Amino acid sequence: GQSLEQPSEVTAVEGAIVQINCTYQTSGFYGLSWYQQHDGGAPTFLSYNALDGLEETGRFSSFLSRSDSYGYLLLQELQMKDSASYFCAVTPQAAGNKLTFGGGTRVLVKP
Amino acid sequence: GAGVSQSPSNKVTEKGKDVELRCDPISGHTALYWYRQSLGQGLEFLIYFQGNSAPDKSGLPSDRFSAERTGGSVSTLTIQRTQQEDSAVYLCASSLGGGNTGELFFGEGSRLTVL
Numbered sequence: 001g002q003s004l005e006q007p008s009e010v011t012a013v014e015g016a017i018v019q020i021n022c023t024y025q026t027s028g029f030y031g032l033s034w035y036q037q038h039d040g041g042a043p044t045f046l047s048y049n050a051l052d053g054l055e056e057t058g059r060f061s062s063f064l065s066r067s068d069s070y071g072y073l074l075l076q077e078l079q080m081k082d083s084a085s086y087f088c089a090v091t092p093q094a095a096g097n098k099l100t101f102g103g104g105t106r107v108l109v110k111p
Numbered sequence: 112g113a114g115v116s117q118s119p120s121n122k123v124t125e126k127g128k129d130v131e132l133r134c135d136p137i138s139g140h141t142a143l144y145w146y147r148q149s150l151g152q153g154l155e156f157l158i159y160f161q162g163n164s165a166p167d168k169s170g171l172p173s174d175r176f177s178a179e180r181t182g183g184s185v186s187t188l189t190i191q192r193t194q195q196e197d198s199a200v201y202l203c204a205s206s207l208g209g210g211n212t213g214e215l216f217f218g219e220g221s222r223l224t225v226l
Contacts, residue, residue, distance in 0.1 A: 030211035030213070031211060031212075031213045032213070033213035033214070040219075041219060042115075042202070042217040042218055042219045042220065043154065043202070043204075043215075043217045044217070045213075045214045045215065045216070048212055048213035048214060050211075050213075087153060087154065089154075089213070091211045091213055097142055097159065097161075097206065097208065097211060098144060098156050098159045098167060099144075099154075099156075099213065099215060100156065101146075101153045101154040101155075101156075102153055103152060103153040104152070104153050106151075
């Protein structure tokens with residue numbers, strides 16, 4: 001089976017950098033995804049790591065290390081609008097195209 | 112429409128009643144997924160469609176839950192004899208279906224409250 005662990009909540013100030021870790025136990029997967037969800041809104045795709053290493057998309061970067069069963073999402077130059085929940089997810093190899101999600105990390109950005 | 116559309120956005124029902132939730136995926140997306148999200152929790156997989164077939168129904172919590180997809184497009188999730196523990200946001204997502212890009216396009220969900 002698959003299990004993904006994330007911190008439940010992180011608080012930071014505007015302009016700061018936040019790293020959200022995701023550790024997983026899975027028998028095999030195609031890649032690690034990250035999603036953002038504002039309260040009452042739809043989850044929206046942020047990034048996908050199929051290979052080990054860092055992927056950068058503007059202020060957000062995502063990292064994967066399969067040997068360490070670990071990944072993270074890095075949020076830089078935090079803005080108030082970044083206050084949201086962030087979910088990591090894996091695409092298990094034995095389970096078609098569905099994603100298995102972690103419990104989510106609520107990020108609160110303060111002025 | 113341009114995105115995944117779900118209806119109703121909110122549904123309040125009495126325990127024991129049946130409910131139907133509808134999902135209209137992005138045009139051309141062959142894969143469709145239903146997830147459930149309880150307040151402050153992660154997304155729980157329910158069922159996956161490829162075209163009109165459901166190769167993975169492993170997440171459906173009980174036989175009170177069923178889903179169908181017709182014409183490779185619209186899908187309906189039906190919950191029979193609703194219980195209070197069914198209260199949650201039911202999210203639908205779609206994707207092109209080919210390859211594994213990790214990217215699903217979600218609707219805003221149907222919030223179900225069972226009294």
